[in-house]
Amino acid sequence: xxxxxxxxxxxxxxxxxxxxxxxxxxxxxxxxxxxxxxxxxxxxxxxxxxxxxxxxxxxxxxxxxxxxxxxxxxxxxxxxxxxxxxxxxxxxxxxxxxxxxxxxxxxxxxxxxxxxxxxxxxxxxxxxxxxxxxxxxxxxxxxxxxxxxxxxxxxxxxxxxxxxxxxxxxxxxxxxxxxxxxxxxxxxxxxxxxxxxxxxxxxxxxxxxxxxxxxxxxxx
DNA sequence: GTTGAGCGTT
Numbered sequence: 001x002x003x004x005x006x007x008x009x010x011x012x013x014x015x016x017x018x019x020x021x022x023x024x025x026x027x028x029x030x031x032x033x034x035x036x037x038x039x040x041x042x043x044x045x046x047x048x049x050x051x052x053x054x055x056x057x058x059x060x061x062x063x064x065x066x067x068x069x070x071x072x073x074x075x076x077x078x079x080x081x082x083x084x085x086x087x088x089x090x091x092x093x094x095x096x097x098x099x100x101x102x103x104x105x106x107x108x109x110x111x112x113x114x115x116x117x118x119x120x121x122x123x124x125x126x127x128x129x130x131x132x133x134x135x136x137x138x139x140x141x142x143x144x145x146x147x148x149x150x151x152x153x154x155x156x157x158x159x160x161x162x163x164x165x166x167x168x169x170x171x172x173x174x175x176x177x178x179x180x181x182x183x184x185x186x187x188x189x190x191x192x193x194x195x196x197x198x199x200x201x202x203x204x205x206x207x208x209x210x211x212x213x214x215x216x217x218x219x220x
Numbered sequence: 221g222t223t224g225a226g227c228g229t230t
Contacts, residue, residue, distance in 0.1 A: 048228050071224090078225045085229030121227045129225035 041094030043070065044119035045101050048086045050074070051110035056087070063089045063104060067096025078129070088119055 047059060056072040063069055074087040091097035097118070105116040 044226085046227065050229085052229095073224065073226070075224085075226055077229095083229080084226095086227080088226060115228075117228075119227075123223060124226045125223060126225050132225080 042118045043094045043097045044088050044090045045097055046117050046119045047089055048115035049112050050085050050087050051112050052083050054110055058109060059087055059089050063100050066100035068092045
């Protein structure tokens, strides 16, 4: 239980300044980094001002001209499913990312001027976002699904042409669902599908089901 | 090996 041990971080985490957005127009990677270490350069670009109907393909295509794109991800609202209007394009080579940023920044895509910057923050995990849900509007949790039945379908990322969406035959997904949250409030292990009394077919053999649950009143 | 609820949505 180390919770958040950032004391052990030998590398000083780059301070993003909290909420204050760093007004670095040039950014620290304005030009070519003469350190020689390319790995230090970010490979993820944050593309802002995307059209609502912008798809990962639309980004992957133009951005891919500068180099192999590792991944394109368009975050969407988890509850409403609406596109947030920005996306991430990750390159394999940071040099390509810098090049793409330079060239694509200001370009018009789908009638919108793109704003490309380097992704500063690291990727966020769902668990991290879950904590964020507290700060969010409370009303949003009431209607989590707007487009699909499950948020799983809300994903709009294209990673690979052959990406397998993790076809889990398991129907009882333990995944955290905005709706599922309500269930966890009260019971932890209780399955909503199974009632303690399990009256699945009350019409049929009701006395029968009873006998299964308990001894048929046979000798106490 | 990774993370799909990624920060900058009008």
